[in-house]
Amino acid sequence: MQGRVTWVDELTFVGEAGSGNSVVMEGGRKNNGIRPMEMILLGVGGCASYDVVSILQKARQDIISCHCELNGERPDATPAPFTRIEMEFVVRGRGLKEAQVARAVELSADKYCSASIMLRNAGVEIVHSYRVEEL
Structure with missing residues (x-):
């Protein structure tokens, strides 16, 4: 995996992934891009959501939507790494089996x-939880 981060101006940067996709990052002064620590939080949510949806699809669950609510806690100091991340998966569908959703979240957390x-x-x-909403 490769990438490149290029300084644009002030505290604005463009990150380019080896896949050819890019993202604007900014330190928070202009608020014209995502902050790097936000990218880490979203990356964790995206990685886990990919797993959960993929596992549920393989289990032939009728998923209509899935999103992951994230809350990251950091100290009010420098450096300020995450100390705790809460992830709640909200899975909507028809006839979803709660045990399948629980298993998908568990497999993502522990294995994938x-x-x-x-x-x-x-x-x-990292704390994982889920909510199943029947449509």
Whole structure:
């Protein structure tokens, strides 16, 4: 995996992934891009959400939508790494089996999500929960 981050001006940067996709990052002064720590939080949510949806699709669950609500806690100091991340998956569908959703979240947390496992191994407390909404 490769990437490149290029300084644009002041505290604005463009990150380019080896896939060819890019994202604007900014330190918070102009608020014209995502902050780097926000990217880490969203990356964890994206990685885990990918796993949950993929596992539920393979289990032939009729998923209509899935989103992950994230809350990251950081100290009010420098440096300010995450100390705790709460992830709540909201899965909507028809005839969803709660046990399947619980298992998908568990497998993501314990086996598949490289991002959350990496952060957990670095000492970040990561809490997973889910909610099933029938349509």
